[in-house]
Amino acid sequence: xxxxxxxxxxxxxxxxxxxxxxxxxxxxxxxxxxxxxxxxxxxxxxxxxxxxxxxxxxxxxxxxxxxxxxxxxxxxxxxxxxxxxxxxxxxxxxxxxxxxxxxxxxxxxxxxxxxxxxxxxxxxxxxxxxxxxxxxxxxxxxxxxxxxxxxxxxxxxxxxxxxxxxxxxxxxxxxxxxxxxxxxxxxxxxxxxxxxxxxxxxxxxxxxxxxxxxxxxxxxxxxxxxxxxxxxxxxxxxxxxxxxxxxxxxxxxxxxxxxxxxxxxxxxxxxxxxxxxxxxxxxxxxxxxxxxxxxxxxxxxxxxxxxxxxxxxxxxxxxxxxxxxxxxxxxxxxxxxxxxxxxxxxxxxxxxxxxxxxxxxxxxxxxxxxxxxxxxxxxxxxxxxxxxxxxxxxxxxxxxxxxxxxxxxxxxxxxxxxxxxxxxxxxxxxxxxxxxxxxxxxxxxxxxxxxxxxxxxxxxxxxxxxx
Numbered sequence: 435x436x437x438x439x440x441x442x443x444x445x446x447x448x449x450x451x452x453x454x455x456x457x458x459x460x461x462x463x464x465x466x467x468x469x470x471x472x473x474x475x476x477x478x479x480x481x482x483x484x485x486x487x488x489x490x491x492x493x494x495x496x497x498x499x500x501x502x503x504x505x506x507x508x509x510x511x512x513x514x515x516x517x518x519x520x521x522x523x524x525x526x527x528x529x530x531x532x533x534x535x536x537x538x539x540x541x542x543x544x545x546x547x548x549x550x551x552x553x554x555x556x557x558x559x560x561x562x563x564x565x566x567x568x569x570x571x572x573x574x575x576x577x578x579x580x581x582x583x584x585x586x587x588x589x590x591x592x593x594x595x596x597x598x599x600x601x602x603x604x605x606x607x608x609x610x611x612x613x614x615x616x617x618x619x620x621x622x623x624x625x626x627x628x629x630x631x632x633x634x635x636x637x638x639x640x641x642x643x644x645x646x647x648x649x650x651x652x653x654x655x656x657x658x659x660x661x662x663x664x665x666x667x668x669x670x671x672x673x674x675x676x677x678x679x680x681x682x683x684x685x686x687x688x689x690x691x692x693x694x695x696x697x698x699x700x701x702x703x704x705x706x707x708x709x710x711x712x713x714x715x716x717x718x719x720x721x722x723x724x725x726x727x728x729x730x731x732x733x734x735x736x737x738x739x740x741x742x743x744x745x746x747x748x749x750x751x752x753x754x755x756x757x758x759x760x761x762x763x764x765x766x767x768x769x770x771x772x773x774x775x776x777x778x779x780x781x782x783x784x785x786x787x788x789x790x791x792x793x794x795x796x797x798x799x800x801x802x803x804x805x806x807x808x809x810x811x812x813x814x815x816x817x818x819x820x821x822x823x824x825x826x827x828x829x830x831x832x833x834x835x836x837x838x839x840x841x842x843x844x845x846x847x848x849x850x851x852x853x854x855x856x857x858x859x860x861x862x863x864x865x866x867x868x869x870x871x872x873x874x875x876x877x878x879x880x881x882x883x884x885x886x887x888x889x890x891x892x893x894x895x896x897x898x899x900x901x
Contacts, residue, residue, distance in 0.1 A: 441540060441562065443570065443618060446475055450733055450764055451499055452624025456572060457485075458560065463538040465489040466506065467558060467572040468620045471685055471767045473502040473509065480510070487512040488537055491529075493574025493620060494555040495520055495678050497587045497671045498627045500769045505684035515545075517554045524681030529556065540564060548607065550600025551575030551583030551627070553592065557607060559615075570616040571639070577604045578622035580632035582648050586664055587627070587671060593661070601656050604648040613640030626667040626736070629660050665821040666837060670739035670768050677769050685766035689758065693749055693775035698722060699788045701749050706774065707742060710781075711752040711761050714862030718877055720792040722751065722784045727866040730757060732859035735764035740837045741863075747774035754778055795869050799880040800888040803852050806876075815846060815853040817864040818882075822856065826882075829891035836860045843871050854878035854885075 446455040448470050456467040457479055464485040469476055480487055487510040490503045494517070504524055507514035515535075518528030529535075531547035542561040549555050551574065558572040575583030582604055585596035617637045621627040634641075643649050648656055693701070702708050702724040710717050710725045711734070717727040728738045730752075742748070748765075750773050752758045758776045765773070777784050781792055798806075806812050814831040816823055823833040834842050836855070851873055855861045858879040865875040886892040 441560070441569065443616075444479060445618070446470070446479075447623070448499070448767065449624065450735055451767060452622070452626070452628070453499060453620055454618070454623060455620070456618055458541070459483070459485050460538055460540045462486065463488050463541070465491060465512075465537055465541070465543065466503075467491045467618075468493055468496070468574060469502040469506050471500045471502045471505075471682060471769075472687070472763050473506040473684065474687075476502070476506055477509065489535065489543070490514050491543070491556075491558050491572070492516045493557060493572065493576075494552045495522075495675050497552075497674050498621070498625055498668070499767050500674060500682045501678050502682070502684075504681045509684065517556050519554045520679070522679050522681065531556070536563065546571075546607065546610070548573070548576040548603035550585055550596050550603045551621075552588060553596070553599075555583075555603070557603075559611065568611050568615050570618055571607055571611055572618045572620075573607065574620045575627055576600065576619075577607050577617060577642060577646070577648070578619040578628055578632070579617070579634040579637045579642075580646050581622055581628050581630040582646075582660070583621055583627050584629040584664060584667070585660070587667065597657050597660060598653065600660075601648055601653050604642075604646070608639055608643055608649055611639045613638060613643065615639045617642060624733075626671075630663060663821075665819050666835065668736055668740040669837065670742075670744070673744060673769055682769075685771060687759065687762055687766065689755065690750070690762070690773040690776045693777045695777075695784055695786050695788045697775060698749060698751070698777055698784050699790060701747065701774065706747040706749065708749045708751055709738065709761075710866075711750060711757050714858060714877065714879060715797065717862060717866070718795050718797045718879075720781050720794050721866075722781055723790055723793040724870045725751060725793075725866070726870065727862050729859065729862070730760055730764075734761065735768050735770075737836065737860065737863060738765070739768045739770065741840055742770075749774055750776040751781075751784055752776070752778055753780070793869060795865050795874075796876045797879045798852070798876050800854070800878060800882075800885040800890060803854075803878060803885075804889050806850075806852065810850070812850045812852050812876075813847045815851050815864070817853060817855050817860050824895070826892060826894045828854075828885055829893050836864055839864055839867055843867065843873075846873065850874050850876065852876045852878055854880070854882065856882045 708725040817836040865877040868875040
C-alpha cells in the first residue's frame with residue numbers, strides 16, 4: 435500500500451483481467467480511479483477505514499471491462515468525472531484537460547489530456563496541495579510499466595493517429611512530472627489493452643524515462659516496433675465501450691437458480707454452454723458430456739468472453755457455491771451479468787439419472803508426444819496465437835488459435851489430435867471443444883519450453899532449433 439506523505443494509494447488488483455483500480459485517501463476523504471464493476475470491494479474499503487468518497491475518475495471509456503464508476507458514484511453520492519468529450523448516456527460531471535480539482539486540504543488532482551489508447555483519454559496528476567509538488571500520475575492506458583496502452587482498439591481507421599498520439603502523450607507526462615513521481619497505470623498487468631507486458635509491480639517517471647521504449651525510442655522507431663508487435667485481442671472487447679457509454683448498473687451477484695441433471699442435459703442439447711469451472715486435470719478425468727472447461731485457475735473470464743457467442747445462455751458447474759460466486763464476479767466484470775443456472779458438487783452428480791456417462795480425454799506431456807509419434811500418425815494442434823506460433827513452433831504442427839477454434843473445427847485434420855498451448859490452460863479448453871464435437875483429443879499439459887528438450891523438432895521462424 436503506497437503512502438506518499440500521508441496520502442495513501444490503495445491498488446485494487448484484478449489479475450484475471452490484468453488491471454488495477456485505485457483508491458486514494460488522506461485519512462478522511464477519498465477518490466477512486468477506474469473502478470471495476472464489482473464495487474463492493476471499494477465500498478468495503480471505504481467503510482472499513484471510515485472514508486468519504488468524493489470523486490470517481492474515469493481515465494477513458496474502457497474496452498476491456500465494464501466499469502463500476504457510475505454505480506459507485508450513485509451508491510456514495512460522489513461526483514462521477516468523465517471526459518466532457520465522451521458521448522455518454524448518463525449524467526456525469528464533465529472534466530476537461532488542465533482542469534484542477536481540490537479534494538480536501540491535501541489532495542489536488544489535475545486532468546491531463548493523453549490521447550493514444552483512446553481519442554479522449556485522460557490521465558490524472560496527484561499533487562500535494564501543501565507543497566505544490568506533483569506526487570503521482572494515474573495514467574490509465576497511456577504510460578504503462580515498460581509499455582503503453584495499445585492504440586488499435588478503436589479500429590484501423592484510428593490506429594495510425596492514435597499510435598503517434600500515444601508517443602506524444604507519454605512524453606508530455608515525462609516532461610511535466612518530476613522523476614520521483616509514481617506511475618499508477620490501470621492496464622499492463624496482463625491486460626490485452628497493453629501493447630506489451632512488463633513484470634514490474636511499481637515504477638516512477640524516472641524509471642520509465644530510462645527503460646520505457648516510448649521514452650527511449652524516437653517516434654518512428656516506437657511506432658514501427660509497437661505496430662509490429664500488436665496481436666489479437668478478445669472478441670468481447672467489442673461490447674465493452676458501448677456498455678460503458680450507456681452507463682452500467684450495479685451488478686447482481688446473488689446466486690443463480692439451481693440446475694438439476696436433467697436441466698443440465700437439456701441445456702447442453704439445446705446448444706447452450708455448460709462451463710465446468712474445475713481445473714483441467716480433474717476435468718479431463720471425468721466431466722459432463724458436451725461441457726466446456728474454463729477453469730477458475732486461469733484467465734477464466736478472458737477466454738470465456740473471447741470464445742462465447744455473445745448472449746449464449748450459460749450454466750456454471752462448480753464444486754462449491756464459492757466457485758460459482760467467484761465465476762459470477764469474474765463474468766460481471768465483462769458484462770455477462772446473470773448465468774442461466776448453476777450446479778455444484780461432483781460431475782457424477784450432474785449426470786445422475788440422465789442416462790449419460792461421464793466423458794473424458796487423455797492428458798500427456800511433450801515427452802509422451804515423442805513416443806506417440808514413433809508408433810502412429812497423430813496431428814499436433816497448436817492453439818496459441820499466431821504471433822506465438824510464428825516465433826517458435828513444433829515442425830508440422832497445425833495452428834488454429836484458440837479464439838478461432840470454435841468456428842474452424844472442420845479445419846482440424848481427422849484422427850487423433852494432440853493439442854497444446856504454452857502451459858496447458860488453453861489446450862484443455864480446446865480439448866473440451868474438440869471432444870464435444872466428436873473428435874479424439876489428447877491435451878498436452880506441459881510447458882512449451884519442454885518440447886525441444888523432449889526431442890521434438892522445434893522451429894524458430896524458418897529455422898530449426900537444435901536440441
